Amino acid sequence: MKKIFKHKSIALISLITMLFVLVGGALVTKTGSGLGCGRSWPLCNGELIPSNITFELLIEFSHRMVTGVAIIFVGLLCIIAWRHYQHVKETKFFVIITILFFVLQSLLGAGAVLFEQTSLIKALHFGVSLISFTTVFLLTLIIFNFDEKFHTDQITIPRKLRVQYYSLFVYTLIVVYSGALVRHKSASLVCRDWPFCFNDQALQIGHFTIEQWIQMGHRTLAGLLFLWVIGLLIYIWKHHSKHALIKNGWLIASGLLTLQVILGALVVVTKMNTFIALMHALMVSLFFALLSYFILLSRRSAKK
Numbered sequence: 001m002k003k004i005f006k007h008k009s010i011a012l013i014s015l016i017t018m019l020f021v022l023v024g025g026a027l028v029t030k031t032g033s034g035l036g037c038g039r040s041w042p043l044c045n046g047e048l049i050p051s052n053i054t055f056e057l058l059i060e061f062s063h064r065m066v067t068g069v070a071i072i073f074v075g076l077l078c079i080i081a082w083r084h085y086q087h088v089k090e091t092k093f094f095v096i097i098t099i100l101f102f103v104l105q106s107l108l109g110a111g112a113v114l115f116e117q118t119s120l121i122k123a124l125h126f127g128v129s130l131i132s133f134t135t136v137f138l139l140t141l142i143i144f145n146f147d148e149k150f151h152t153d154q155i156t157i158p159r160k161l162r163v164q165y166y167s168l169f170v171y172t173l174i175v176v177y178s179g180a181l182v183r184h185k186s187a188s189l190v191c192r193d194w195p196f197c198f199n200d201q202a203l204q205i206g207h208f209t210i211e212q213w214i215q216m217g218h219r220t221l222a223g224l225l226f227l228w229v230i231g232l233l234i235y236i237w238k239h240h241s242k243h244a245l246i247k248n249g250w251l252i253a254s255g256l257l258t259l260q261v262i263l264g265a266l267v268v269v270t271k272m273n274t275f276i277a278l279m280h281a282l283m284v285s286l287f288f289a290l291l292s293y294f295i296l297l298s299r300r301s302a303k304k
Contacts, residue, residue: 007080007084007143008143008144010073010076010077010080011077011080011139011140011143011144012140013073014070014073014074014076014077014136014139014140015133015136015137015140017066017069017070017073017074018070018074018132018133018136018137019133019282019285020066020070021063021066021067021070021129021132021133022126022129022130022133022281022282022285023278023281023282023285024062024063024066024067025063025109025125025126025129026126026183026277026278026281027059027063027274027278028059028060028063029122029126029180029183029184030183030272030274030277030278031055031056031059031274032056033055033056033057033059033060033063034060034112034113035056035060035113036054036055036056036057036058036059036060036061037050037057037060037061037064037113039113039114040113041109041110041113041114042064042110044057044060044061044064045057067106067109070102071102071106074098074102074136077098077136077139077140077143078095078098078099078139080143081094081095081139081142081143082095085142085143088142088147090138090142090296090299091139091142094135094138094139094142095139097131097135098132098135098136098139101128101131101132101135102132104128105125105128105129105132108121108124108125108128109125112125119181119184119185120181122180122184123177123180123181123183123184124177124180125180126176126177126179126180126281127173127176127177127180130176130285130288133285133289134288134289134292137289137292137293138289138292138293138296141293150245152245152297152300155243155245155246155297155301156301157246157294157297157298157301158301159302161236161240161246161298162298162301162302164232165291165294165295165298166295166298168225168228168229168232168291169291169292169295171221171225171228172225172284172287172288172291173288174221175218175221175222175225175284176284176288178214178217178218178221178222179218179222179281179284181214181218182214182215182218185210185211185214186211187211187212187214187215188215188267188268188272188277189268189271189272190209190211190212190215191212191215191216191219191268192268193268194219194265194268194269195219195223195265196216197212197215197216219264222260222261222264223261225257226257226258226261229253229254229257230254230258232250233250233251233254236250246294249290249293249294250294252290253287253290253291253294256283256284256286256287256290257283257284257287259279259283260280260283260284260287263276263277263279263280263283264280266280267280
Protein backbone atom coordinates (compact mmCIF):
# COMPACT_ATOMS: atom_id res chain seq x y z
CA MET A 1 0.00 0.00 0.00
CA LYS A 2 2.83 2.38 0.89
CA LYS A 3 4.58 1.58 -2.40
CA ILE A 4 1.42 2.29 -4.41
CA PHE A 5 0.98 5.64 -2.62
CA LYS A 6 4.59 6.50 -3.46
CA HIS A 7 4.07 5.60 -7.11
CA LYS A 8 0.92 7.73 -7.32
CA SER A 9 2.64 10.67 -5.61
CA ILE A 10 5.54 10.62 -8.07
CA ALA A 11 3.15 10.30 -11.01
CA LEU A 12 1.09 13.27 -9.81
CA ILE A 13 4.15 15.43 -9.18
CA SER A 14 5.51 14.49 -12.62
CA LEU A 15 2.24 15.52 -14.26
CA ILE A 16 2.12 18.85 -12.40
CA THR A 17 5.75 19.69 -13.18
CA MET A 18 5.22 18.84 -16.85
CA LEU A 19 2.21 21.14 -16.87
CA PHE A 20 4.39 23.92 -15.43
CA VAL A 21 7.03 23.20 -18.08
CA LEU A 22 4.40 23.45 -20.81
CA VAL A 23 2.84 26.68 -19.52
CA GLY A 24 6.27 28.07 -18.58
CA GLY A 25 7.47 27.63 -22.15
CA ALA A 26 4.43 29.55 -23.37
CA LEU A 27 5.19 32.29 -20.81
CA VAL A 28 8.78 32.55 -22.07
CA THR A 29 7.50 33.04 -25.61
CA LYS A 30 4.73 35.49 -24.72
CA THR A 31 7.03 37.70 -22.63
CA GLY A 32 9.87 37.57 -25.16
CA SER A 33 12.19 36.06 -22.55
CA GLY A 34 13.78 33.39 -24.72
CA LEU A 35 17.16 35.12 -24.55
CA GLY A 36 16.82 36.18 -20.92
CA CYS A 37 19.98 34.20 -20.18
CA GLY A 38 21.69 35.31 -23.37
CA ARG A 39 23.14 32.82 -25.85
CA SER A 40 24.12 30.58 -22.95
CA TRP A 41 22.83 27.08 -22.12
CA PRO A 42 22.60 25.31 -19.69
CA LEU A 43 24.34 28.15 -17.82
CA CYS A 44 22.67 31.55 -17.61
CA ASN A 45 24.85 34.30 -19.07
CA GLY A 46 27.76 31.96 -18.48
CA GLU A 47 26.98 31.67 -14.76
CA LEU A 48 25.56 28.82 -12.71
CA ILE A 49 23.74 31.31 -10.48
CA PRO A 50 22.99 34.50 -12.43
CA SER A 51 24.03 37.76 -10.80
CA ASN A 52 22.48 40.48 -12.98
CA ILE A 53 18.76 39.75 -12.53
CA THR A 54 16.27 41.10 -15.06
CA PHE A 55 12.60 40.28 -15.62
CA GLU A 56 13.39 38.29 -18.78
CA LEU A 57 16.21 36.42 -17.03
CA LEU A 58 13.91 35.53 -14.13
CA ILE A 59 11.30 34.06 -16.49
CA GLU A 60 13.80 32.06 -18.55
CA PHE A 61 15.84 30.87 -15.56
CA SER A 62 12.70 29.80 -13.68
CA HIS A 63 11.57 27.81 -16.73
CA ARG A 64 14.94 26.03 -16.85
CA MET A 65 14.77 25.23 -13.13
CA VAL A 66 11.27 23.77 -13.45
CA THR A 67 12.43 21.73 -16.44
CA GLY A 68 15.30 20.39 -14.32
CA VAL A 69 12.86 19.30 -11.60
CA ALA A 70 10.64 17.71 -14.27
CA ILE A 71 13.60 15.68 -15.58
CA ILE A 72 14.05 14.11 -12.13
CA PHE A 73 10.42 13.23 -11.51
CA VAL A 74 9.61 12.16 -15.07
CA GLY A 75 12.70 9.95 -14.95
CA LEU A 76 11.43 8.35 -11.74
CA LEU A 77 7.98 7.95 -13.27
CA CYS A 78 9.42 6.13 -16.29
CA ILE A 79 11.43 3.79 -14.06
CA ILE A 80 8.40 3.00 -11.89
CA ALA A 81 6.14 2.42 -14.89
CA TRP A 82 8.71 0.19 -16.62
CA ARG A 83 9.34 -1.94 -13.54
CA HIS A 84 5.90 -2.23 -11.99
CA TYR A 85 3.20 -1.57 -14.62
CA GLN A 86 4.19 -3.66 -17.63
CA HIS A 87 0.96 -5.64 -17.22
CA VAL A 88 -0.62 -2.72 -19.09
CA LYS A 89 0.61 -3.38 -22.62
CA GLU A 90 0.91 0.28 -23.64
CA THR A 91 3.25 1.13 -20.75
CA LYS A 92 6.54 0.41 -22.55
CA PHE A 93 5.47 2.45 -25.57
CA PHE A 94 4.48 5.46 -23.43
CA VAL A 95 7.75 5.31 -21.46
CA ILE A 96 9.82 5.27 -24.66
CA ILE A 97 7.83 8.12 -26.24
CA THR A 98 8.04 10.14 -23.00
CA ILE A 99 11.83 9.86 -22.92
CA LEU A 100 12.30 10.54 -26.65
CA PHE A 101 10.07 13.59 -26.76
CA PHE A 102 11.39 14.99 -23.47
CA VAL A 103 14.93 14.82 -24.87
CA LEU A 104 13.74 16.35 -28.16
CA GLN A 105 11.90 19.08 -26.25
CA SER A 106 15.07 19.93 -24.29
CA LEU A 107 17.21 19.98 -27.43
CA LEU A 108 14.77 22.30 -29.20
CA GLY A 109 14.79 24.59 -26.17
CA ALA A 110 18.58 24.64 -26.07
CA GLY A 111 18.77 25.15 -29.83
CA ALA A 112 16.46 28.16 -29.63
CA VAL A 113 18.95 29.75 -27.22
CA LEU A 114 22.24 28.76 -28.83
CA PHE A 115 21.31 29.24 -32.49
CA GLU A 116 19.17 31.61 -34.48
CA GLN A 117 16.13 29.66 -35.65
CA THR A 118 13.16 30.38 -37.87
CA SER A 119 9.67 30.78 -36.43
CA LEU A 120 8.65 27.56 -38.19
CA ILE A 121 11.21 25.58 -36.19
CA LYS A 122 10.48 27.38 -32.91
CA ALA A 123 6.78 26.58 -33.26
CA LEU A 124 7.61 22.86 -33.10
CA HIS A 125 8.74 23.26 -29.49
CA PHE A 126 5.24 23.63 -28.05
CA GLY A 127 3.91 20.65 -30.02
CA VAL A 128 6.74 18.41 -28.82
CA SER A 129 6.22 19.59 -25.24
CA LEU A 130 2.50 18.87 -25.61
CA ILE A 131 3.18 15.25 -26.60
CA SER A 132 5.59 14.87 -23.65
CA PHE A 133 2.90 16.15 -21.28
CA THR A 134 0.31 13.85 -22.85
CA THR A 135 2.37 10.67 -22.44
CA VAL A 136 3.05 11.57 -18.80
CA PHE A 137 -0.71 12.10 -18.40
CA LEU A 138 -1.42 8.64 -19.83
CA LEU A 139 1.23 6.99 -17.63
CA THR A 140 -0.36 8.72 -14.63
CA LEU A 141 -3.75 7.23 -15.54
CA ILE A 142 -2.14 3.78 -15.72
CA ILE A 143 -0.50 4.16 -12.30
CA PHE A 144 -3.76 5.42 -10.79
CA ASN A 145 -5.44 2.28 -12.19
CA PHE A 146 -7.96 4.36 -14.12
CA ASP A 147 -8.92 1.49 -16.43
CA GLU A 148 -10.02 -0.86 -13.65
CA LYS A 149 -11.88 1.84 -11.73
CA PHE A 150 -13.96 2.79 -14.79
CA HIS A 151 -14.16 -0.72 -16.32
CA THR A 152 -12.77 0.41 -19.65
CA ASP A 153 -12.31 -3.22 -20.70
CA GLN A 154 -16.09 -3.34 -21.15
CA ILE A 155 -16.09 -0.41 -23.57
CA THR A 156 -15.94 -1.03 -27.31
CA ILE A 157 -15.65 2.07 -29.45
CA PRO A 158 -17.17 1.51 -32.93
CA ARG A 159 -15.06 2.05 -36.03
CA LYS A 160 -16.90 5.21 -37.12
CA LEU A 161 -16.13 6.89 -33.79
CA ARG A 162 -12.53 5.65 -33.80
CA VAL A 163 -11.94 7.30 -37.18
CA GLN A 164 -13.26 10.57 -35.75
CA TYR A 165 -10.82 10.41 -32.83
CA TYR A 166 -7.85 9.57 -35.06
CA SER A 167 -8.68 12.39 -37.46
CA LEU A 168 -9.19 14.87 -34.62
CA PHE A 169 -5.82 13.90 -33.15
CA VAL A 170 -3.97 14.83 -36.35
CA TYR A 171 -6.04 17.95 -36.96
CA THR A 172 -5.57 19.19 -33.37
CA LEU A 173 -1.80 18.96 -33.79
CA ILE A 174 -2.11 21.16 -36.88
CA VAL A 175 -4.19 23.71 -34.95
CA VAL A 176 -1.71 23.67 -32.06
CA TYR A 177 1.19 24.23 -34.46
CA SER A 178 -0.60 27.14 -36.13
CA GLY A 179 -1.22 28.69 -32.69
CA ALA A 180 2.44 28.34 -31.76
CA LEU A 181 3.36 29.93 -35.09
CA VAL A 182 1.11 32.89 -34.27
CA ARG A 183 3.11 33.49 -31.08
CA HIS A 184 6.53 33.05 -32.66
CA LYS A 185 5.66 35.33 -35.59
CA SER A 186 4.41 37.99 -33.11
CA ALA A 187 1.05 37.84 -34.85
CA SER A 188 -1.19 37.68 -31.76
CA LEU A 189 -2.46 41.25 -32.09
CA VAL A 190 -2.12 41.94 -35.81
CA CYS A 191 -5.93 41.67 -36.02
CA ARG A 192 -7.52 43.93 -33.43
CA ASP A 193 -11.00 42.58 -34.14
CA TRP A 194 -12.48 39.14 -33.46
CA PRO A 195 -13.44 36.84 -35.10
CA PHE A 196 -12.61 38.73 -38.30
CA CYS A 197 -9.72 41.03 -39.14
CA PHE A 198 -11.19 44.41 -40.07
CA ASN A 199 -8.62 46.54 -38.24
CA ASP A 200 -10.98 49.54 -38.31
CA GLN A 201 -11.18 49.34 -42.11
CA ALA A 202 -13.14 47.40 -44.69
CA LEU A 203 -11.96 43.82 -44.97
CA GLN A 204 -9.46 43.67 -47.81
CA ILE A 205 -8.00 40.19 -48.03
CA GLY A 206 -5.64 41.23 -50.80
CA HIS A 207 -3.94 43.65 -48.41
CA PHE A 208 -3.37 41.15 -45.58
CA THR A 209 0.17 40.93 -44.26
CA ILE A 210 1.81 37.53 -43.74
CA GLU A 211 1.20 37.89 -39.99
CA GLN A 212 -2.51 38.58 -40.58
CA TRP A 213 -2.76 35.53 -42.83
CA ILE A 214 -1.18 33.41 -40.07
CA GLN A 215 -3.53 34.85 -37.45
CA MET A 216 -6.67 34.37 -39.53
CA GLY A 217 -5.50 30.94 -40.65
CA HIS A 218 -5.23 29.88 -37.03
CA ARG A 219 -8.63 31.33 -36.18
CA THR A 220 -10.22 29.46 -39.11
CA LEU A 221 -8.57 26.17 -38.15
CA ALA A 222 -9.55 26.63 -34.49
CA GLY A 223 -13.13 27.51 -35.44
CA LEU A 224 -13.47 24.36 -37.56
CA LEU A 225 -12.02 22.30 -34.69
CA PHE A 226 -14.63 23.75 -32.32
CA LEU A 227 -17.49 22.93 -34.71
CA TRP A 228 -16.11 19.42 -35.23
CA VAL A 229 -15.84 18.74 -31.50
CA ILE A 230 -19.33 20.06 -30.73
CA GLY A 231 -20.79 18.12 -33.66
CA LEU A 232 -19.13 14.96 -32.37
CA LEU A 233 -20.55 15.65 -28.90
CA ILE A 234 -24.07 15.78 -30.35
CA TYR A 235 -23.43 12.53 -32.23
CA ILE A 236 -22.11 10.77 -29.11
CA TRP A 237 -25.06 11.88 -26.96
CA LYS A 238 -27.44 10.67 -29.64
CA HIS A 239 -25.83 7.28 -30.42
CA HIS A 240 -23.58 6.39 -27.45
CA SER A 241 -25.31 7.83 -24.41
CA LYS A 242 -25.27 4.43 -22.68
CA HIS A 243 -21.46 4.63 -22.38
CA ALA A 244 -20.98 7.05 -19.49
CA LEU A 245 -17.20 7.32 -19.87
CA ILE A 246 -17.40 8.16 -23.57
CA LYS A 247 -20.32 10.55 -23.13
CA ASN A 248 -19.09 12.40 -20.03
CA GLY A 249 -15.46 12.33 -21.13
CA TRP A 250 -16.27 14.00 -24.42
CA LEU A 251 -18.52 16.49 -22.63
CA ILE A 252 -15.47 17.52 -20.57
CA ALA A 253 -13.33 17.67 -23.72
CA SER A 254 -15.92 19.89 -25.41
CA GLY A 255 -16.00 22.17 -22.36
CA LEU A 256 -12.21 22.50 -22.41
CA LEU A 257 -12.18 23.41 -26.09
CA THR A 258 -15.04 25.88 -25.63
CA LEU A 259 -13.03 27.61 -22.90
CA GLN A 260 -10.00 27.61 -25.18
CA VAL A 261 -11.95 29.40 -27.94
CA ILE A 262 -13.35 31.96 -25.49
CA LEU A 263 -9.90 32.59 -24.04
CA GLY A 264 -8.50 32.97 -27.56
CA ALA A 265 -10.99 35.76 -28.19
CA LEU A 266 -10.15 37.36 -24.84
CA VAL A 267 -6.46 37.35 -25.75
CA VAL A 268 -7.35 39.82 -28.52
CA VAL A 269 -9.89 41.82 -26.49
CA THR A 270 -7.51 42.24 -23.53
CA LYS A 271 -4.56 42.92 -25.86
CA MET A 272 -2.80 39.70 -24.89
CA ASN A 273 -3.23 39.63 -21.13
CA THR A 274 -0.53 37.22 -19.95
CA PHE A 275 -2.73 35.17 -17.61
CA ILE A 276 -5.45 34.74 -20.23
CA ALA A 277 -2.88 33.81 -22.87
CA LEU A 278 -1.43 31.11 -20.60
CA MET A 279 -4.89 29.72 -19.81
CA HIS A 280 -5.51 29.62 -23.57
CA ALA A 281 -2.47 27.34 -23.97
CA LEU A 282 -3.46 25.29 -20.90
CA MET A 283 -6.98 24.48 -22.15
CA VAL A 284 -5.82 23.11 -25.49
CA SER A 285 -3.16 21.04 -23.69
CA LEU A 286 -5.76 19.43 -21.42
CA PHE A 287 -8.08 18.86 -24.37
CA PHE A 288 -5.32 17.15 -26.34
CA ALA A 289 -4.37 14.92 -23.39
CA LEU A 290 -8.00 13.82 -22.97
CA LEU A 291 -8.35 13.23 -26.72
CA SER A 292 -5.24 11.05 -26.56
CA TYR A 293 -6.88 8.88 -23.92
CA PHE A 294 -9.77 8.27 -26.31
CA ILE A 295 -7.18 7.33 -28.94
CA LEU A 296 -5.85 4.76 -26.44
CA LEU A 297 -9.34 3.31 -25.92
CA SER A 298 -9.87 3.29 -29.67
CA ARG A 299 -6.69 1.29 -30.28
CA ARG A 300 -7.77 -1.25 -27.69
CA SER A 301 -11.21 -1.55 -29.27
CA ALA A 302 -9.68 -2.06 -32.72
CA LYS A 303 -7.68 -5.03 -31.43
CA LYS A 304 -10.64 -6.77 -29.85
